Every structure is written in C-alpha cells, then in structure tokens.
Amino acid sequence: MYIYDSVKKTKLLFEPIIPRKASIYVCGPTVYDDAHLGHARSSLSFDLLVRTFKALRYEVTMGKNFTDIDDKIIKKVQETGKSLEDITTYYINRYQEDMRALGVQDADIEPKATESLEAIESMIQGLIDKDIAYLVNSGDVYFDTSKDANYGTISHKVGDDEDNQSRVEHNSEKRNPKDFALWKACHGDEDICFDTTFSNGRPGWHIECSAMIEKHFSHTHGDDEYSIDIHGGGADLLFPHHENEAAQSRCATGHELSKYWMHNGFVNIDGEKMSKSLGNSFFVKDALKVYDGEILRNYLISVHYRNDFNFNEEDLLNSKKRLDKLYRLKKRVTPTKASKPNIKFHKAMMEAMSDDLNISKALAIIEEMISEANDKFDENPKDKGLKKETLANIEFIDELLGFGGKEPFSYFQIGIDDKTKEKIETLIEARNQAKVDKNYKKSDAIRDELSGMKIAIMDTANGTVWEKL
RNA sequence: GGAGCCAUCGCCAAGUUGGUAAGGCCGUAGAUUGCAAAUCUGCUAUUCACCAGUUCGAGUCUGGUUGGCUCCUCCA
Numbered sequence: 001m002y003i004y005d006s007v008k009k010t011k012l013l014f015e016p017i018i019p020r021k022a023s024i025y026v027c028g029p030t031v032y033d034d035a036h037l038g039h040a041r042s043s044l045s046f047d048l049l050v051r052t053f054k055a056l057r058y059e060v061t062m063g064k065n066f067t068d069i070d071d072k073i074i075k076k077v078q079e080t081g082k083s084l085e086d087i088t089t090y091y092i093n094r095y096q097e098d099m100r101a102l103g104v105q106d107a108d109i110e111p112k113a114t115e116s117l118e119a120i121e122s123m124i125q126g127l128i129d130k131d132i133a134y135l136v137n138s139g140d141v142y143f144d145t146s147k148d149a150n151y152g153t154i155s156h157k158v159g160d161d162e163d164n165q166s167r168v169e170h171n172s173e174k175r176n177p178k179d180f181a182l183w184k185a186c187h188g189d190e191d192i193c194f195d196t197t198f199s200n201g202r203p204g205w206h207i208e209c210s211a212m213i214e215k216h217f218s219h220t221h222g223d224d225e226y227s228i229d230i231h232g233g234g235a236d237l238l239f240p241h242h243e244n245e246a247a248q249s250r251c252a253t254g255h256e257l258s259k260y261w262m263h264n265g266f267v268n269i270d271g272e273k274m275s276k277s278l279g280n281s282f283f284v285k286d287a288l289k290v291y292d293g294e295i296l297r298n299y300l301i302s303v304h305y306r307n308d309f310n311f312n313e314e315d316l317l318n319s320k321k322r323l324d325k326l327y328r329l330k331k332r333v334t335p336t337k338a339s340k341p342n343i344k345f346h347k348a349m350m351e352a353m354s355d356d357l358n359i360s361k362a363l364a365i366i367e368e369m370i371s372e373a374n375d376k377f378d379e380n381p382k383d384k385g386l387k388k389e390t391l392a393n394i395e396f397i398d399e400l401l402g403f404g405g406k407e408p409f410s411y412f413q414i415g416i417d418d419k420t421k422e423k424i425e426t427l428i429e430a431r432n433q434a435k436v437d438k439n440y441k442k443s444d445a446i447r448d449e450l451s452g453m454k455i456a457i458m459d460t461a462n463g464t465v466w467e468k469l
Numbered sequence: 470g471g472a473g474c475c476a477u478c479g480c481c482a483a484g485u486u487g488g489u490a491a492g493g494c495c496g497u498a499g500a501u502u503g504c505a506a507a508u509c510u511g512c513u514a515u516u517c518a519c520c521a522g523u524u525c526g527a528g529u530c531u532g533g534u535u536g537g538c539u540c541c542u543c544c545a
Contacts, residue, residue: 002485027545029545030543038544039545040545041545071543072543155540155541157471234544235539235540236539236540237545239540239541240542263545264545266538266545267545272538274545275544302481302482303482304482307475307482308475308539315480315494317494318494319481319493319494322492359483360483360484361492363482364483364492374509375508379509440503440504456506457507459505
C-alpha cells in the first residue's frame with residue numbers, strides 16, 4: 001500500500017506501526033447542522049481507505065470523532081432553547097443516517113468530546129505541569145508554541161516573523177500570537193461549562209482530538225514513536241488544527257501523533273469552495289432526495305480523493321451511466337451463485353487502489369471487465385462459469401468500492417411503486433403479443449406510452465426488461 | 470503580505486522513479502434489431518496553458534510567464 005503523505009508531500013510505502021494492523025483517525029464533523037457534500041467526500045475518502053486496507057487483509061481500527069461542544073453548537077442551543085445533548089444527539093444521528101445512505105461503514109470508535117473530558121483535562125493539566133501550557137487570568141489555558149521546537153513541521157508554516165498579515169486577532173493574554181487555546185473559560189450564565197482543576201470552562205477545538213487519540217489508541221501502541229498510523233481529515237484542517245494537535249500530543253506524550261497524514265480535497269460548487277460563509281452549501285440530505293445514495297456515492301468517489309471535486313448534475317448523470325452498465329451486466333448474470341473473482345481482475349483492482357487509492361484506474365479496470373464479459377455473453381449467454389465469476393467480480397467491487405451490491409432489477413426500478421410496476425408488466429405483455437402478431441404499429445405505440453412514463457424497454461435474449469429513465 | 474496546490478481531447482478524468490498520452494460521457498461508422506433500446510466492433514488529443522532550459526528523449530525535471538484555486542479566522 002502506497003499513500004500520499006501530505007506532511008512529507010510524497011507518496012510513501014505504508015509501513016504500519018504494528019505489522020498487518022492499521023490505526024486510522026479522521027476528524028469528524030462539528031455537530032450543529034446537517035452534513036454537507038464536503039463531509040460526505042471526506043467520509044467517503046477514508047471509507048475507501050479502510051475498505052482497501054481490509055481487502056489487503058489489514059486489521060483496521062478506524063476512529064472518527066464528533067465535536068459536540070463548540071461555539072456554534074452553543075449558539076444553536078441559545079437560539080433554539082434546546083439542550084446541548086438534544087441538538088448534538090440529533091445531528092449525530094442525522095450524520096450517521098446520511099453517511100450510511102452513502103455506504104460509509106461505521107467507524108470502530110466514535111468518541112465525543114463531551115465524553116472525553118477527563119482525558120482532555122488530564123492532558124491539559126500535564127501540559128501546564130510541564131510549563132508548556134499556561135493559565136491566564138480570564139481562566140483560559142493556552143499552549144505556548146515557543147516551547148515546541150517542532151511547531152510548524154506539519155503544515156510547514158514556519159513563519160518566524162510575526163509581521164505577516166495574519167488575520168488572527170491580538171489577544172493580550174497570549175504570550176505569542178501563535179499560541180492557541182486549550183481551554184476556554186466560562187463566559188456568563190449562557191455558556192455551557194465544565195469544572196476542572198484549572199478553571200470552569202470548555203475545551204478548545206484542537207485538544208479533543210489529541211486527547212481522544214491518546215485515550216483510545218495509545219494502549220494499543222505502547223511506547224512506540226507514534227500514536228497512530230494515519231491521521232486524516234479535510235485539507236483545510238492541516239493548519240491550524242492538525243498542526244496544533246500534533247504539537248499538543250508531542251509535548252504531552254513525548255511521541256509523535258501520527259506516522260502518516262492524509263488530507264482530502266474540497267467539494268466545489270461553480271469552481272468555489274463550498275462553505276457556509278459563501279452560502280453555497282449543499283446538504284447530503286437534499287441530494288439524497290433526488291438521487292439514491294449509491295448513485296451519489298459512485299459519483300463522489302469517482303475523482304481522486306486529493307483533488308478538488310467540482311459538483312454538478314451533468315457529471316453526476318455521467319457517472320450514473322457507468323453504474324447502470326455495471327447493473328445491466330449484473331442482470332445478465334442473475335440469478336446465479338458467485339464463485340471466485342477473476343484473479344487478474346482482482347489483482348489489477350487491488351494494485352490500483354493500493355496506489356494511493358487510484359480510483360480512476362480502478363474504474364477503468366471495471367469498464368474493461370464489463371466490456372469483456374458482455375462480449376463473451378453476446379457469444380454465449382449461458383456461460384455458467386463466466387456468470388459465476390462475473391457475479392463474484394461484482395461482489396468484490398461492492399466490497400472494495402461500495403457499489404454494485406443491489407439486486408439488479410430493483411436497481412433500475414428505484415422509486416417505482418408496485419401498482420405502476422404491474423401496469424408496466426401488463427403493457428410489456430401486450431406489446432410482446434403485438435410483436436408476435438407483427439402488429440408493429442401497436443407495439444411501437446405501447447413503447448411510446450412506456451417512454452412517456454419514463455420507462456425504457458429492451459428486448460434481450462431472456463425476454464423484455466425495463467428500466468426507469 | 471506569507472505558504473501551497475492546480476492547468477491533459479467538446480465534457481469528466483488517469484498518467485511514482487523522464488522513453489513517446491488509460492477509462493468514461495458525447496459524437497460518428499458498422500454488427501445486431503421488424504424499428505428501437507441494450508450489447509459488441511471501429512474512428513475520435515502527433516499532443517498535454519505558454520516560453521525557455523537540462524536530456525539521445527519531458528505531460529512527467531529546472532527557471533520564467535499567464536490563468537484558476539486553497540490555507541494563514543470557524544470550516545471536511
């Protein structure tokens with residue numbers, strides 16, 4: 001397995017801390033709103049990583065956190081009058097629903113910040129004891145970046161001169177402008193706070209990930225040089241979030257946080273980064289109203305995870321056509337029992353995905369497999385051995401990439417109710433009778449009626465089948 | 470102001486260690502079909518934003534130009 005390390009900026013051979021095991025931690029969402037396509041893309045990127053590792057027979061431990069205490073959540077609490085727990089529970093469930101609809105496998109560990117307060121407190125206290133963190137009068141606790149010689153090695157934003165036009169507001173209580181909050185003191189009655197030995201307040205954004213990784217992963221790696229194998233997240237998290245995480249962990253634990261760092265690209269709408277501030281957010285739930293989760297998944301994974309993704313409906317329809325072809329092939333082999341995937345196909349797929357998740361190559365290999373199989377079935381539609389192998393190939397695709405697992409006839413009938421189905425069947429029977437009678441005028445009229453219902457029909461060796469357009 | 474990424478056919482998009490451009494969509498010609506659809510076959514970038522350099526050889530390396538994007542503030 002080769003992965004691109006966004007800190008070292010090269011593709012590296014993955015060498016796990018513990019042989020045959022891969023520990024992965026990905027920064028999850030702050031749960032104050034529904035998941036947008038950007039969350040989906042990040043989730044999907046690392047889902048492919050996990051699936052590839054599993055296919056390579058690695059024992060994977062995947063962790064993904066929920067930030068469930070934060071300014072924006074508190075704002076939502078104040079706006080709605082609901083409790084913090086009501087809001088975060090609701091959005092965590094919504095997030096999981098959406099991600100499952102996209103075929104994302106659940107993480108093994110899904111820690112929440114509010115459930116990790118002890119770990120957070122002890123890590124901060126440890127940093128204060130080492131004089132790396134400092135408590136100021138307001139009750140805030142800051143991390144002293146000047147105490148960490150390696151600060152800046154993650155994002156390469158060394159920036160020793162302070163005269164850069166950084167938009168960071170000046171906080172007189174900080175020793176250095178680059179210092180960041182580990183703990184934010186309580187601000188009035190409206191705030192949501194937790195009591196600790198240093199002050200009543202709540203954790204800063206960065207510390208939770210460090211603490212949760214330490215809490216959930218450290219015991220599996222003992223005193224190794226690194227806490228986890230791979231740390232992932234969106235490209236925008238590289239700085240300051242991951243830089244700060246790395247600094248905290250390094251100083252608190254004495255070893256580096258992660259051996260490899262992976263960052264996924266953005267989802268753009270009309271060439272611009274999708275974000276709340278630009279008002280061009282696209283929620284997963286809205287996309288799911290129009291398209292099946294599998295179609296959306298297939299589209300969103302079709303561009304390499306590190307590239308920016310330009311979302312538009314035309315491309316989505318394009319990628320749906322590729323998925324349609326896979327399911328049409330699956331129709332040709334249904335029903336049958338899967339045997340083993342073709343060795344060469346399996347090998348080629350694994351090689352593609354093992355090369356830093358080269359999905360484009362994998363999709364090209366699938367196209368070749370489909371084309372070859374169709375060709376052979378045109379010659380001999382009843383090739384039993386090929387049917388079994390082809391089905392096994394498709395099941396392997398589903399396992400590795402997470403699409404193609406549906407029953408093929410129902411795939412083409414998503415959103416059609418039973419009554420309409422009956423009507424379609426009746427019309428097709430009538431058309432076939434008309435064809436037998438060589439009454440082509442009538443048969444064509446029936447076909448027109450069906451296409452008016454947005455139903456396409458195709459006459460195959462096994463009879464007439466239909467698809468929803 | 471600082472840091473970084475990207476630019477490949479009409480569209481989407483591969484292309485570690487330089488060796489002579491994957492795949493899909495669209496289009497087109499044909500096979501098949503009563504006609505379609507589906508499926509199959511052929512064709513569709515002498516060329517990789519532009520300029521210069523290194524090299525026997527560069528989309529791939531170096532320098533520069535132009536254009537697009539991101540980070541430096543919460544962000545996947």
